[in-house]
Amino acid sequence: MDTKWLLDFVALAEERHFSRAAARRHVTQPAFGRRIQALEAAVGTPLVERGTSPVTLTGAGRQFHALARGLLAQLDEGLELVRGEENALETPIRVAAPHALASRLLLDLLQAGAGGCRTAVEVMRVDEAAEALLDGRIDFVLGFDVMALMAPPYRHLALGDGHFLLVSAPGSAGKPCFDPRVSSVPYLRYSADAYGARLIARHNADAGLQLAPVFETSMCQLLAEMALRGQGVAWLPDALIEHELAAGRLAAVAPGILRIPYQVRLYRSPARQGEAAERMWASLEARLAGNWRLLAPWRAQLADADPA
CATH class of the missing domain: 3.40.190.10 (Periplasmic binding protein-like II)
Structure with missing residues (x-):
């Protein structure tokens, strides 16, 4: 499998048009189409729905998109390490959260799990965040109960409730x-x-x-x-x-x-993420195993039924 095929596929997934993706990759559209077909042959399953405009990915294509982005990020990190560049391992951890959780809670999560690594935060609606995770554009979604992401193959950590x-x-x-x-x-x-x-x-x-x-x-x-x-x-x-x-x-x-x-969870795709994102996930898993929680219900008055 040629690395440039992965770059082609990521470009197509982001541009959603063969012509624009081909221009971005500086190849002719026929040559670009052949490279996508070669990638599908190597993977062994269709990755793109033909005949739709804009281009949509198949279910396998969505999963492979996340995998391809992770592989390319790891390759970039490895090359930076080999070259001895100071910014090696600087690929940011990409986290999306809805407005309700893009607050102190999100900062507490990053402080607990990211360990000083670069982070990039996107504030978006829950359905948009789920789509971004499915497409591999982000590493994690901090959210409430997102039913589309609570079933396999997606994984989640229960961080606490309130x-x-x-x-x-x-x-x-x-x-x-x-x-x-x-x-x-x-x-x-x-x-x-x-x-x-x-x-x-x-x-x-x-x-x-x-x-x-x-x-x-x-x-x-x-x-x-x-x-x-x-x-x-x-x-x-x-x-x-x-x-x-x-x-x-x-x-x-x-x-x-x-x-x-309500419950708050951190969601991820099954594909391997970049090294920093994987370390964050492992760190949070270890903390949760030790009974750490990101949040707990506000209890100061919950015992008081406050009758009228």
């Missing part, structure tokens, strides 16, 4: 200034396509609450900022607002009752 809590700015005596169990209150809600909206719907968490929507977004951080400004109540993951809860800048409404469990 709760979405219904919170508002505090009123008198530190209690929430809004209580939708008692009267209608302004509701800061997720867009319908956001993970938070799907989670709330799955648990029917809004049932019995008097909520009047006044603001909508897919971004947890904006909901948190609106809640901090006293604009209403919002369901927010405790990992995002832990410090605000501890400082009394946000107050949870009946946290012993109004809470939705």
Whole structure:
């Protein structure tokens, strides 16, 4: 198998057009097509769906794309080591996370696992992150329960769990200034396509609450900022607002009752990653085996049912 075939295939997977990929690789389109066919013959299975525009990869093609990127990254690292270059092993660990987890939690993860290695972080929607992982454009996805990635051949580490809590700015005596169990209150809600909206719907968490929507977004951080400004109540993951809860800048409404469990996982493809990414995965596996957790539920008030 020729290394240039791997470079050709990665270019095709990224460009999604034979003509653009051929131009990027500085070869004619017929020659480029023959090289892709030679690669498929060497692999022993079709990697590209013919007749689609833009080009799409087969299931095997998606897996091979991740493998090809990993092999090329390892080759680059090895060549840098042989040459004695100072930046050897500097291929960054590529991590994607949704807005809800692109916070202190993500930084804590990188500090615990990356060991000072270069990292590149992409903030994207969960479905986009899953697609990027499937395509081999990133090494890891930090996310909630991503069903498409929880089944083999993909692998994941359970990093910890927590709760979405219904919170508002505090009123008198530190209690929430809004209580939708008692009267209608302004509701800061997720867009319908956001993970938070799907989670709330799955648990029917809004049932019995008097909520009047006044603001909508897919971004947890904006909901948190609106809640901090006293604009209403919002369901927010405790990992995002832990410090605000501890400082009394946000107050949870009946946290012993109004809470939705979630888990945070780190996902990866089955293909071997670059050396730095593999070390990070192994380091996190070892820490988890020793009962380390990246996060745990915010428990300061969970025993208090906070009756109206």
